[in-house]
Amino acid sequence: MSRWMLVLLLAVLVGCGSKRPPASASGTVKYAGEAVATGSIRFDPVDVNDARTIGSQIKDGTYEIPRSAGLVEGQYVVAIFGTRETGKTVAPAETLNNTPATPMKEVEQYIPEKYNAETTLKVTLKAGENTNQNFDLETGVKPRVSAPSAPRGR
Numbered sequence: 016m017s018r019w020m021l022v023l024l025l026a027v028l029v030g031c032g033s034k035r036p037p038a039s040a041s042g043t044v045k046y047a048g049e050a051v052a053t054g055s056i057r058f059d060p061v062d063v064n065d066a067r068t069i070g071s072q073i074k075d076g077t078y079e080i081p082r083s084a085g086l087v088e089g090q091y092v093v094a095i096f097g098t099r100e101t102g103k104t105v106a107p108a109e110t111l112n113n114t115p116a117t118p119m120k121e122v123e124q125y126i127p128e129k130y131n132a133e134t135t136l137k138v139t140l141k142a143g144e145n146t147n148q149n150f151d152l153e154t155g156v157k158p159r160v161s162a163p164s165a166p167r168g169r
Contacts, residue, residue: 036088036142037087037142038086038140039079039082039145040058040078040080041148042146042149043077044149044152045076046125046154050075051097053072053097053098053099054073054095054097056071056078056096057095058091058092059092059094060091061089069084069086071084088142090139094134095130095152097124097125098123098125103120105119
């Protein structure tokens with residue numbers, strides 16, 4: 016078998032990725048009514064045979080995943096993570112070359128698991144641009160409702 020035939024055979028066997036049209040996604044992310052300042056968003060395909068997981072950073076409440084990143088049309092499960100400084104500093108676990116450890120700002124992931132590890136968020140992307148793929152996440156805490164006042168006598 017010639018070298019060119021082998022290359023052609025490998026190209027046919029490996030393929031060129033998904034057969035579905037490419038897609039992009041962009042939008043805003045809020046938690047408890049506030050923009051998620053720093054975090055990440057991940058799109059996990061429902062049909063894992065013809066798409067792959069793609070993610071992006073969230074900055075100042077917005078994210079953008081261009082078509083060139085590899086999204087394709089289809090349904091995705093979405094996971095959202097938000098990080099913020101706690102106001103504390105921590106020492107690194109170890110240092111390189113025995114240099115003094117520089118304290119670092121402690122950071123926490125504050126978005127509840129129901130929006131990431133146990134997410135049920137889903138989105139369907141169409142071919143091309145998918146703008147306004149916005150996520151307004153709630154804390155799950157219901158506001159306290161005061162009991163209705165008793166009617167006053169006449």
